[in-house]
Amino acid sequence: MKKIKTRFQNYENVSNKKSFSDLLKWSKERRRKKKDLTVQIPQAEKKEFDRIKQNRSQFSITWIGHSTFLIQVAGLNILTDPVWAKRMGFQKRLTEPGIPLTQLPEIDIVLISHGHYDHLDFGTIRNLKGNITYYVPMGLKKTFTRRGYKLVLEANWWDSFSHNGIRITFVPAQHWTRRSINDMNTSHWGGWIIESEKSVYFVGDTGYFRGFKEIGERFTIDYTLMPIGAYEPEWFMADSHINPEDAIKAFLETKSKTMIPMHYGAYRLADDTGPEALERMYKEWDRLKLPSNKLAVLKIGETLWDE
Structure with a gap:
């Protein structure tokens, strides 16, 4: 008997499936845009x-680009969604990674938000140094073990792990995933919260959803690494990618102290550009009269030190 594959779902069963006619409509729109x-x-x-x-x-x-950060906490080197790929599909990378792979320290932990290629690149992972433990969403472990990786831990939403004095928790997001024709949503997606002397919420890839309030109620967060790009056209992208205005709304709901924007400027995954995403974010931040010290916009390769 053929085994039925588990298919993961969003809150309220929000679907990210798009029809062929939707794709054609987007393609026509993209050709008209300058x-x-x-x-x-x-x-x-x-x-x-x-x-x-x-x-x-x-x-x-340190922001390396897109959704890739190097986080140093409690003596550990943690990488989020490590992707140094020069291309994404037919699109050439727009900005160089902020740290060359050869300049990285030895890595202790890799956190993967989901299986899309702009968040999980085995060409990059093969070149990382260190005795690395990989924390991945449920359903992705086999993708690692069949390539020979042994220190791989899977997580469902709200699962927590202790690792050398820090606590790591996998939290919900609103997204989807696929790496081949037949594996849509057979692995999960989400964000990660790192708790130690400082706490970091790596949001991953997401549309706006009620989970931000729930996460804000469960955790005390110092830094939120929040996506702001790949939202246009919004009629097509909103279920999967958050726009800059909703990113700020989500940040406020998490009750986090500082927002660091990400997921813009490296790859052209949608029709917006990195500068456009930043401009909309700044405009909304000013409209809401939010404190400037709660927003930390990093340049590529820039390091924020909390001393």
Whole structure:
């Protein structure tokens, strides 16, 4: 008897499936749009490769690009969704990663939000150094073990792990996933919360949903790494990707102290550009009269030190 595959779902069973006619409509819209791709997200003027490599005591967050961050906490080096790929499908990467792979310190933990190729790139993972434990959504472990990776732990929403003095929890998101023709939603998706002397909420990839309030009620969060890009056209993308205005709304619902935007400027996954996403975010931040010290916009390769 053929085994029935588990298919994971969003809250309220929100579906991200789109019809062929939807895809055609988006394709026609995209051909009509004129976008300036000459202006890109800048690289940091100061990159602290040596300090990062030697650091085993101070808390830091470095934006490498897209959804990839190096988080240093409690003496551990943690990478989120490590992707150094130069192409994504037919699209060439728009901005270089903020840290070359060869300049990374040894990695202790990799957190994967979901299986889409712009968040899980085995070409990158093969080149990481360190005795790495991979924390992945339920259904993705076999994708790692069949490639020879042994330290792989799977999680459903709200599952928690202790790792060398820190606590890691997999939390809900509103998204979907697929790596091949027949495996749509056979692995889960979500965000990760790291709790130690500082707490970090890596949101992953998501549309706006009620889960942000629930996460804010369950956790005390210092830094939220919040996606703001790949939202246009919104009639097509809203179920899966949050726009800048809703990203701020979600951030406020988490009751986090500081928002660090991500998921913009590296790949052209939708019709918006990185500068457009930032402009909309700043405009909404100003409209709401939010404190400037609660927003930390990092340049690519820039490191935030919490000393």
